Amino acid sequence: MKKVGEGAEAKIYEIEIFGNKAILKRREEKKYRAKELDRKLRKERTKAEARTMARLSSSLKVPKIIAAGQYSIIMERLEGRLLKDADITSAQIAEAGKMLGKMHEMNIAHGDFTPANLMSCKNGLYVIDFGLSEMTNSFEERALDILLMKRSIPAALYPSFEKSYSESFNGHLTVLGRLKEIEKRGRYQIRTLG
């Protein structure tokens, strides 16, 4: 198996199934953390990822899921480039905003919505990496998705992201209100005495 990618959590291998190229994403053991915690996290996240990918497959550009195991998922191989490795255009970031809005409309929070998990392919932008995703109607979780992206891109790009997000999700005002609240919270902490 050829290793073709690596994220913070998983290793990505290229495999062949019935003559077609596919991707095996395997959440490898992290030796730095307690075994029990490690197994639990890897299982939970693989399960969440498989579930969300299946749910989104007909409404959003995500890799098609082929099979899932305890720690691994086999999925369609995408040919493209991660946004984190490219100069992001405002059209791309607007597309990302629209996709996040759609997910939120379907009560799904991504959990790690950054340029490391968006892939620009020939036929458009794909969202990947759903290990931290959740089925939820919580506005807090939705706001956190936006906050994470906001902090991961140049400030000049953020307005187009927010605009297209707002256009594709009806609850955007509540989410953006919550975002403001979160940004205030804990962020101006006074260093306390023990």
Added chain:
Amino acid sequence: MLVIGLESSAHTFGVGIVDGGKVIANEKEMYKIGKTGMIPAKVAEFHSENAAHVIKRAMQKAGVEPSEIEGIGYTMGPGLGPCLQVAQLSAKMLAKKLNVKIAPVNHCVAHAEITRHYGKLKDPIMLYVSGGNSQVLAIESKPFHHYSVIGETFDIGVGNMLDSFARNLELEPAWGSSIEKNAKGGRYIPLPYTVKGMDFSFTGLLTRSTELIGKERTADLCFSIQETAFAALCEATERALLLRNKEEIGVCGGVAQNESLRNMLQAIAKEHGYRFGFAPNEFNADNGGMIAYVAEKMLLGGMGRPVSECEIRQRYRTDGARLAIR
């Protein structure tokens, strides 16, 4: 350039002296936390009483005369107002007497910068873990040279979390070190683990661990709370590294003295082939050396200020401080 740095943002009154990027003295006096808790005014009083002799001791250690000092740095924030004022006022007095410029330093940035120096790191992801703060930092060049916060705690700092738990166990709270000692030989008990992207949260973990006191063995609880909290910090750091394509890891702040945390970060570095670095413990505790170190860079970079412009800022954000380019 011979620069003296004063720190008094929390319990420590620290004085450091640098010369050409080398710390040649780093003296301190620490207010002892009594059972009665902490009253900022009391701590400030302690600092005022100690300021003069710690400054003198540092100069003796470094073998310098006051007249040789070419610049002064002090902690502008973040910290508690009454405490911060002591270093600020001492710095102003010294500056007037010696007729030199002052550099107001951000305490968190100073921890990160001194760690970059001793850890031999150029452009790391820096995990800053102290009592009140826990942040994942990276250096940015736009729109100005600064540390940005790419991940942080949603609620309490990891140090205060471990200390609160130590107090609940009736152990001595000392930035996680008593938890670390008691964790030896512990087994893992599942506890709430919260990571959202590159942010994390610790209150759920603290509440649940406290509920389990008396029901589980102390060693198991100490081991598990530490494992869980550090795993979350490590995961956030690892995500930041991959997101930002960085190849160096640094850790700084009080909790950076914890060996288990350092071993975990070292393991991440090894796995990816990254460099891992940290500063000697005297610089992870609060100290004046790091303030002097950053002040020298700022003064050389033209960021010195006249006495009249030296304020304190209790809520001085890490990402609000401009870095000197050097």
